[in-house]
Amino acid sequence: MSTSARKRQIIKAIKDLDNRVTVADVVATTGLSLNEVTEELNSVAAQSQATLDVTNVGEVFYNFPQNFAVAYYAQGAKRVLLTVWNTIFKALFFLFRISFGVTLLLSFLFIFGSILLVQTVIAAGMGASQDVGGMWSDFANLLKRIAMQDIVLWKRQDNFDADPQQNGKSRQGFLLDCYSFLFGEGNPNEHLAEDRWKLLAQVIRLNEGIIIAEHLPPYTGRPAEDEPALFKVLSKFSGFPRLSESGQLIYVFPNMQQRSTNTSYTFMPEYIEEKFWQFSKMSQQTLRPVLALAIGNFLGSLFFWWLCLYTHRVSKPPALFLFFAIYGTMFVLVPLIRLVVIKFLNWRIAKRNEVTRGFENLIGSPDLEVRSKLEDAEKIRRDFGANPGNNVVYTTQKDYLEQLTDNL
DSSP states (O other): OOHHHHHHHHHHHHHHTTTEEOHHHHHHHHOOOHHHHHHHHHHHHHHTTOEEEEOTTOOEEEEOOTTHHHHHHHHHHHHHHHHHHHHHHHHHHHHHHHHHHHHHHHHHHHHHHHHHHHHHHHHHHHTOHHHHHHHHHHHHHHHIIIIIHHHHHOOOOSOTTSOOEETTEESSOHHHHHHHHHHTTOOTTTTHHHHHHHHHHHHHHHTTTEEOGGGSHHHHOSOTTOHHHHHHHHHHTTOEEEEOTTSOEEEEOGGGSOOOTTOOOTTOOSSOOOOOOOSOSOOHHHHHHHHHHHHHHHHHHHHHHHHHHHSOSSSSOOHHHHHHHHHHHHHHHHHHHHHHHHHHHHHHHHHHHHHHHTTTHHHHSOOHHHHHHHHHHHHHHHHHTOOSSOOOOOOTTSOHHHHHHHTO
16 A cells, blocks of 8 residues: 555544544454554654543543644645655756856957957958858867767766866856856855854763863964853853862852763864865866866957947947946956955955964963863863763563663
């Protein structure tokens, strides 16, 4: 029986049993296996806002609202629509990304085609049409060499963050390379905040929930006396300050004191640095065709503009030319502006990383004050009885009576 058929059968059984059922009731009504009923009943309950009642003898009742079937099917329809939208969005975003490369090629074709057309008319009047024929041939070969073959053979790359290079060639194709040339591959520190919290949690766990402020700077990037950064950590991991006997502030995280004996953070870095922005992950070999086409398109638009205004060979430029001329200019200007912005951002990142590296030895080579704090933290750790593992009082791997005997 298919999953949808089982769910329909279970929904009918719930209605027949007045929306208050146990797993055994549904099994008896439908004849399905216990595992199938449990799985599907939980699925329907989760998507229809059902509630649970537990009696004093341990029997579990599922209480479904009167319109639970409508709510359940509405959730299913919502999931289907969301899946369809995600698929459509991915397709639209992919088309958006390749549109920059397509427009660049159309601009290049239009501008240089117009230039050659004007030159053909001029050459025909001078009886030198054979020279222009060679120019058309060179133009076609240039297009084929730069991009036309790549347009036919381009490959879609779903993982946009992956390395776009393979054996020195673009894995994503010329059209997507144009998008990378314009906008890069995104923020390299997108997951930095998440990584910081992971490392901070590991520091607290490794110190059995008792730390001092100097433990944090290598992973927050802020000085030990920075109270806002400290309060964020206390709030995140439910910690609180405690005054030691010598008057030092020690920070206690009760929920982070116990950890499994096999927990290992072997590769935990001594500090965390921000990654530098890259102009693009493309290699020079991959970047060259895009750059050549962008510069050629820009220079071509300037030449055609000069041809129209100063030679009087064309009385009025085509209306479409203005759009392509502006587009060609922006295709060169946007990466130049982005390059300047990246230089500035990387300069600031280098400054912040330098500050972070300065926090590395706060614990590794502590001064007298920090050493005193560490000693106080160790005393509080002993007072709290923090230990590296939990005593197992019950496990399904042994008989319950046997465990009672072992624990005596």
